Amino acid sequence: MSISELPNVPSRSNPTTFASDMDGFLAAFVRLRNEINALEATWVLSNITGTSVTPLSIGTGPKILTTQAGKAFQPGQFVFLINSAATANLMHGTVTSYNSATGDLVVNVLGTMGGGTGVTTWSIVPAPPTIAAALSGGSAGRIPYQSATDTTAFMPAGAVGQLLSSGGVGPPAWVDPSTLAVNSADKATSAGSAAVAIKLETASGAAPSYSARAFVNFSGSTGAIRSSGNVSSVTRNSVGDYSINLTTPMPDDKYVMTATARNDIGPGGICVQMHQTVASTPGACRVEVIVAFTNARVDLVNISAAFFR
Numbered sequence: 433m434s435i436s437e438l439p440n441v442p443s444r445s446n447p448t449t450f451a452s453d454m455d456g457f458l459a460a461f462v463r464l465r466n467e468i469n470a471l472e473a474t475w476v477l478s479n480i481t482g483t484s485v486t487p488l489s490i491g492t493g494p495k496i497l498t499t500q501a502g503k504a505f506q507p508g509q510f511v512f513l514i515n516s517a518a519t520a521n522l523m524h525g526t527v528t529s530y531n532s533a534t535g536d537l538v539v540n541v542l543g544t545m546g547g548g549t550g551v552t553t554w555s556i557v558p559a560p561p562t563i564a565a566a567l568s569g570g571s572a573g574r575i576p577y578q579s580a581t582d583t584t585a586f587m588p589a590g591a592v593g594q595l596l597s598s599g600g601v602g603p604p605a606w607v608d609p610s611t612l613a614v615n616s617a618d619k620a621t622s623a624g625s626a627a628v629a630i631k632l633e634t635a636s637g638a639a640p641s642y643s644a645r646a647f648v649n650f651s652g653s654t655g656a657i658r659s660s661g662n663v664s665s666v667t668r669n670s671v672g673d674y675s676i677n678l679t680t681p682m683p684d685d686k687y688v689m690t691a692t693a694r695n696d697i698g699p700g701g702i703c704v705q706m707h708q709t710v711a712s713t714p715g716a717c718r719v720e721v722i723v724a725f726t727n728a729r730v731d732l733v734n735i736s737a738a739f740f741r
Contacts, residue, residue: 435467436460479504482556484537488513489549490523495539499556505530510559511539517553521546524559577604645687646678646739652693652721652731662739672721672729673707676737681715687741689717694734701725704735 438460442453486497495513505527513523525541573589590596590606598604646662655668667675689712691704701724710718719737722729
Protein backbone atom coordinates (compact mmCIF):
# COMPACT_ATOMS: atom_id res chain seq x y z
CA MET A 433 0.00 0.00 0.00
CA SER A 434 1.38 3.44 -0.91
CA ILE A 435 1.02 6.78 0.85
CA SER A 436 -0.85 9.42 -1.16
CA GLU A 437 1.07 12.58 -2.00
CA LEU A 438 0.18 15.64 0.07
CA PRO A 439 -1.22 18.67 -1.76
CA ASN A 440 0.90 21.77 -2.29
CA VAL A 441 1.83 23.64 0.86
CA PRO A 442 -0.24 26.84 1.19
CA SER A 443 1.73 30.00 0.50
CA ARG A 444 1.22 33.52 1.84
CA SER A 445 2.20 34.73 -1.60
CA ASN A 446 -1.25 33.60 -2.75
CA PRO A 447 -3.46 35.33 -0.18
CA THR A 448 -6.67 34.85 -2.15
CA THR A 449 -6.41 31.05 -2.04
CA PHE A 450 -4.45 30.69 1.17
CA ALA A 451 -7.45 29.80 3.37
CA SER A 452 -8.87 27.17 1.00
CA ASP A 453 -5.38 25.77 0.32
CA MET A 454 -4.76 25.46 4.06
CA ASP A 455 -8.12 23.70 4.56
CA GLY A 456 -7.22 21.15 1.89
CA PHE A 457 -3.70 20.72 3.26
CA LEU A 458 -4.92 20.06 6.81
CA ALA A 459 -7.66 17.69 5.59
CA ALA A 460 -5.02 15.65 3.80
CA PHE A 461 -3.44 14.81 7.18
CA VAL A 462 -6.56 12.84 8.13
CA ARG A 463 -6.10 10.70 5.01
CA LEU A 464 -2.38 10.48 5.73
CA ARG A 465 -3.07 9.21 9.27
CA ASN A 466 -5.45 6.52 8.01
CA GLU A 467 -3.02 5.38 5.31
CA ILE A 468 -0.12 5.18 7.78
CA ASN A 469 -2.24 3.16 10.24
CA ALA A 470 -3.35 0.79 7.47
CA LEU A 471 0.23 0.43 6.25
CA GLU A 472 1.41 -0.34 9.79
CA ALA A 473 -1.32 -2.97 10.24
CA THR A 474 -0.38 -4.57 6.92
CA TRP A 475 3.29 -4.55 7.90
CA VAL A 476 2.57 -6.07 11.31
CA LEU A 477 0.31 -8.77 9.83
CA SER A 478 2.82 -9.64 7.13
CA ASN A 479 5.51 -10.08 9.78
CA ILE A 480 3.52 -12.45 11.98
CA THR A 481 2.06 -14.60 9.18
CA GLY A 482 3.72 -16.99 6.81
CA THR A 483 3.43 -20.13 4.71
CA SER A 484 5.29 -23.41 4.58
CA VAL A 485 5.58 -26.46 2.33
CA THR A 486 7.23 -28.61 5.00
CA PRO A 487 5.40 -32.00 5.07
CA LEU A 488 3.64 -32.37 8.44
CA SER A 489 0.98 -34.63 9.91
CA ILE A 490 -1.71 -33.14 12.11
CA GLY A 491 -1.11 -34.06 15.74
CA THR A 492 0.05 -32.63 19.06
CA GLY A 493 3.64 -32.05 20.16
CA PRO A 494 6.61 -30.28 18.54
CA LYS A 495 6.37 -29.46 14.82
CA ILE A 496 9.45 -28.28 12.90
CA LEU A 497 8.90 -26.43 9.63
CA THR A 498 10.50 -23.82 7.42
CA THR A 499 8.75 -20.58 6.56
CA GLN A 500 9.86 -17.22 5.18
CA ALA A 501 12.87 -15.52 6.79
CA GLY A 502 12.70 -12.05 8.32
CA LYS A 503 9.40 -12.58 10.16
CA ALA A 504 8.66 -11.43 13.71
CA PHE A 505 7.49 -14.69 15.32
CA GLN A 506 8.25 -14.67 19.04
CA PRO A 507 8.54 -17.55 21.54
CA GLY A 508 5.26 -18.06 23.37
CA GLN A 509 3.18 -16.54 20.55
CA PHE A 510 0.01 -18.55 19.80
CA VAL A 511 -0.39 -19.54 16.15
CA PHE A 512 -2.57 -21.64 13.90
CA LEU A 513 -1.00 -24.01 11.38
CA ILE A 514 -3.86 -24.28 8.87
CA ASN A 515 -4.02 -26.59 5.90
CA SER A 516 -4.91 -23.93 3.32
CA ALA A 517 -6.18 -26.62 0.94
CA ALA A 518 -8.68 -27.87 3.56
CA THR A 519 -9.08 -25.18 6.21
CA ALA A 520 -11.13 -27.37 8.59
CA ASN A 521 -7.87 -29.22 9.31
CA LEU A 522 -5.53 -27.28 11.55
CA MET A 523 -3.19 -27.27 14.53
CA HIS A 524 -3.04 -24.78 17.40
CA GLY A 525 -0.03 -24.12 19.59
CA THR A 526 2.77 -21.80 20.68
CA VAL A 527 6.02 -20.78 19.00
CA THR A 528 8.97 -22.51 20.67
CA SER A 529 11.65 -20.85 18.53
CA TYR A 530 12.12 -19.01 15.26
CA ASN A 531 15.31 -18.24 13.31
CA SER A 532 14.66 -15.02 11.36
CA ALA A 533 17.75 -15.62 9.22
CA THR A 534 16.80 -19.12 8.02
CA GLY A 535 13.02 -19.17 8.57
CA ASP A 536 13.22 -22.31 10.73
CA LEU A 537 10.20 -22.41 13.01
CA VAL A 538 9.33 -24.78 15.87
CA VAL A 539 5.74 -24.87 17.14
CA ASN A 540 4.52 -26.87 20.14
CA VAL A 541 1.04 -28.03 19.05
CA LEU A 542 -1.47 -28.10 21.92
CA GLY A 543 -4.68 -28.95 20.07
CA THR A 544 -5.92 -30.03 16.67
CA MET A 545 -9.05 -30.07 14.52
CA GLY A 546 -9.53 -32.47 11.64
CA GLY A 547 -6.65 -34.58 10.42
CA GLY A 548 -4.18 -35.17 7.65
CA THR A 549 -0.72 -36.66 6.98
CA GLY A 550 2.11 -35.29 4.87
CA VAL A 551 0.34 -31.98 4.37
CA THR A 552 2.44 -29.39 2.50
CA THR A 553 0.04 -26.44 2.20
CA TRP A 554 0.44 -24.64 5.53
CA SER A 555 -0.63 -21.13 6.45
CA ILE A 556 0.81 -19.75 9.68
CA VAL A 557 -1.39 -17.11 11.29
CA PRO A 558 -1.83 -15.55 14.77
CA ALA A 559 -4.24 -17.36 17.08
CA PRO A 560 -6.02 -16.78 20.42
CA PRO A 561 -4.74 -18.70 23.47
CA THR A 562 -7.61 -21.21 23.30
CA ILE A 563 -9.85 -22.65 20.60
CA ALA A 564 -13.19 -24.44 20.59
CA ALA A 565 -12.58 -28.06 19.68
CA ALA A 566 -15.05 -30.64 18.44
CA LEU A 567 -16.09 -33.10 21.15
CA SER A 568 -15.35 -36.70 20.33
CA GLY A 569 -17.61 -39.61 21.21
CA GLY A 570 -21.00 -38.09 20.43
CA SER A 571 -23.19 -38.91 17.47
CA ALA A 572 -25.52 -36.49 15.70
CA GLY A 573 -28.22 -35.04 17.95
CA ARG A 574 -26.66 -36.15 21.24
CA ILE A 575 -26.08 -33.56 23.98
CA PRO A 576 -22.84 -33.36 26.00
CA TYR A 577 -22.82 -32.86 29.77
CA GLN A 578 -20.18 -32.97 32.50
CA SER A 579 -20.58 -36.38 34.15
CA ALA A 580 -17.50 -36.01 36.41
CA THR A 581 -14.45 -33.80 36.81
CA ASP A 582 -12.79 -33.40 33.40
CA THR A 583 -15.16 -36.02 31.96
CA THR A 584 -17.70 -35.38 29.23
CA ALA A 585 -20.59 -37.76 28.60
CA PHE A 586 -23.40 -37.68 26.03
CA MET A 587 -27.14 -38.13 26.43
CA PRO A 588 -29.43 -39.10 23.55
CA ALA A 589 -31.59 -36.54 21.78
CA GLY A 590 -35.05 -36.15 23.25
CA ALA A 591 -38.37 -36.56 21.52
CA VAL A 592 -40.31 -33.65 20.00
CA GLY A 593 -41.81 -31.45 22.73
CA GLN A 594 -39.78 -32.88 25.61
CA LEU A 595 -37.99 -30.65 28.14
CA LEU A 596 -34.52 -31.05 29.61
CA SER A 597 -34.64 -31.49 33.41
CA SER A 598 -31.96 -31.60 36.07
CA GLY A 599 -32.39 -32.39 39.74
CA GLY A 600 -29.05 -30.83 40.67
CA VAL A 601 -27.31 -34.20 41.04
CA GLY A 602 -26.79 -36.95 38.53
CA PRO A 603 -27.20 -36.66 34.78
CA PRO A 604 -29.95 -34.53 33.19
CA ALA A 605 -32.99 -36.25 31.72
CA TRP A 606 -35.75 -35.64 29.20
CA VAL A 607 -39.26 -35.22 30.63
CA ASP A 608 -42.71 -34.91 29.14
CA PRO A 609 -44.31 -31.50 29.92
CA SER A 610 -47.56 -33.23 30.85
CA THR A 611 -45.84 -34.77 33.90
CA LEU A 612 -44.74 -31.41 35.29
CA ALA A 613 -46.24 -29.96 38.45
CA VAL A 614 -45.44 -27.12 40.83
CA ASN A 615 -43.60 -27.19 44.12
CA SER A 616 -43.82 -24.70 46.98
CA ALA A 617 -41.47 -22.31 45.21
CA ASP A 618 -43.79 -22.19 42.19
CA LYS A 619 -41.25 -23.96 40.00
CA ALA A 620 -41.98 -26.81 37.59
CA THR A 621 -40.91 -30.23 38.88
CA SER A 622 -41.25 -33.75 37.52
CA ALA A 623 -43.16 -35.14 40.51
CA GLY A 624 -46.91 -34.69 40.67
CA SER A 625 -49.81 -33.78 38.47
CA ALA A 626 -50.07 -31.17 35.72
CA ALA A 627 -53.42 -30.12 37.19
CA VAL A 628 -51.65 -28.07 39.87
CA ALA A 629 -51.74 -24.38 38.88
CA ILE A 630 -48.63 -22.25 38.49
CA LYS A 631 -49.01 -18.95 40.33
CA LEU A 632 -49.05 -16.01 37.91
CA GLU A 633 -46.35 -13.37 38.24
CA THR A 634 -48.95 -10.67 38.97
CA ALA A 635 -50.81 -12.70 41.61
CA SER A 636 -50.31 -12.01 45.31
CA GLY A 637 -50.77 -14.33 48.26
CA ALA A 638 -50.33 -18.08 48.49
CA ALA A 639 -53.46 -19.12 46.57
CA PRO A 640 -52.83 -20.37 43.01
CA SER A 641 -54.11 -18.51 39.96
CA TYR A 642 -56.01 -20.22 37.14
CA SER A 643 -56.21 -18.55 33.76
CA ALA A 644 -59.06 -18.83 31.26
CA ARG A 645 -58.88 -21.72 28.82
CA ALA A 646 -61.13 -19.96 26.30
CA PHE A 647 -63.06 -16.70 25.85
CA VAL A 648 -65.35 -15.10 23.31
CA ASN A 649 -67.21 -11.84 22.65
CA PHE A 650 -69.96 -12.14 20.03
CA SER A 651 -73.11 -10.57 18.59
CA GLY A 652 -76.35 -12.04 19.92
CA SER A 653 -78.30 -11.31 16.75
CA THR A 654 -75.90 -13.13 14.39
CA GLY A 655 -73.39 -15.08 16.45
CA ALA A 656 -70.55 -13.20 14.72
CA ILE A 657 -67.40 -13.24 16.83
CA ARG A 658 -65.81 -9.91 17.75
CA SER A 659 -62.83 -11.36 19.65
CA SER A 660 -61.96 -14.78 20.96
CA GLY A 661 -59.38 -17.24 22.19
CA ASN A 662 -59.67 -21.00 21.60
CA VAL A 663 -63.16 -20.52 20.15
CA SER A 664 -63.66 -21.64 16.56
CA SER A 665 -67.24 -20.43 16.05
CA VAL A 666 -70.54 -19.44 17.66
CA THR A 667 -73.74 -20.94 16.27
CA ARG A 668 -77.01 -19.02 16.82
CA ASN A 669 -79.53 -21.85 17.18
CA SER A 670 -82.50 -19.53 17.74
CA VAL A 671 -83.32 -16.32 19.60
CA GLY A 672 -81.12 -16.16 22.69
CA ASP A 673 -79.79 -19.72 22.14
CA TYR A 674 -76.12 -20.22 21.14
CA SER A 675 -73.55 -23.00 20.82
CA ILE A 676 -69.99 -21.86 21.60
CA ASN A 677 -67.61 -24.26 19.81
CA LEU A 678 -64.07 -24.63 21.17
CA THR A 679 -61.05 -24.99 18.90
CA THR A 680 -59.26 -27.28 21.39
CA PRO A 681 -61.75 -29.15 23.60
CA MET A 682 -61.59 -29.12 27.39
CA PRO A 683 -60.36 -32.29 29.14
CA ASP A 684 -63.96 -33.08 30.14
CA ASP A 685 -67.34 -31.40 30.65
CA LYS A 686 -66.60 -30.33 34.24
CA TYR A 687 -65.39 -26.86 33.28
CA VAL A 688 -66.75 -23.52 34.50
CA MET A 689 -68.42 -21.12 32.08
CA THR A 690 -69.03 -17.55 33.20
CA ALA A 691 -70.83 -15.07 30.95
CA THR A 692 -72.29 -11.60 30.80
CA ALA A 693 -74.21 -9.51 28.29
CA ARG A 694 -74.95 -5.89 27.53
CA ASN A 695 -78.64 -5.17 28.12
CA ASP A 696 -79.75 -3.03 25.18
CA ILE A 697 -83.48 -3.79 25.32
CA GLY A 698 -84.49 -1.66 28.31
CA PRO A 699 -85.21 -2.16 32.00
CA GLY A 700 -85.19 -5.67 33.42
CA GLY A 701 -82.74 -8.25 34.59
CA ILE A 702 -80.81 -10.40 32.13
CA CYS A 703 -79.36 -13.85 32.82
CA VAL A 704 -76.70 -15.60 30.69
CA GLN A 705 -76.47 -19.27 31.64
CA MET A 706 -75.70 -22.75 30.41
CA HIS A 707 -78.66 -24.22 28.58
CA GLN A 708 -81.37 -25.57 30.86
CA THR A 709 -81.91 -28.83 28.96
CA VAL A 710 -78.96 -29.35 26.59
CA ALA A 711 -75.79 -30.60 28.31
CA SER A 712 -72.43 -29.12 27.45
CA THR A 713 -69.63 -31.27 26.00
CA PRO A 714 -65.82 -30.89 26.18
CA GLY A 715 -65.87 -29.27 22.73
CA ALA A 716 -68.99 -27.10 22.88
CA CYS A 717 -71.12 -25.22 25.39
CA ARG A 718 -74.79 -24.44 24.83
CA VAL A 719 -75.65 -20.98 26.24
CA GLU A 720 -78.94 -19.13 26.53
CA VAL A 721 -79.74 -15.48 27.30
CA ILE A 722 -83.06 -15.00 29.11
CA VAL A 723 -85.02 -12.17 30.66
CA ALA A 724 -85.36 -12.58 34.41
CA PHE A 725 -88.83 -13.48 35.76
CA THR A 726 -90.25 -14.20 32.28
CA ASN A 727 -87.73 -16.87 31.20
CA ALA A 728 -88.04 -15.59 27.62
CA ARG A 729 -84.92 -15.83 25.47
CA VAL A 730 -83.63 -12.65 23.89
CA ASP A 731 -80.86 -11.55 21.48
CA LEU A 732 -78.56 -8.89 22.88
CA VAL A 733 -76.01 -6.81 21.03
CA ASN A 734 -72.98 -7.94 23.01
CA ILE A 735 -72.46 -11.29 24.79
CA SER A 736 -69.21 -12.45 26.44
CA ALA A 737 -68.17 -15.79 27.92
CA ALA A 738 -65.02 -17.25 29.52
CA PHE A 739 -64.15 -20.86 30.35
CA PHE A 740 -62.06 -22.21 33.22
CA ARG A 741 -60.87 -25.71 34.09
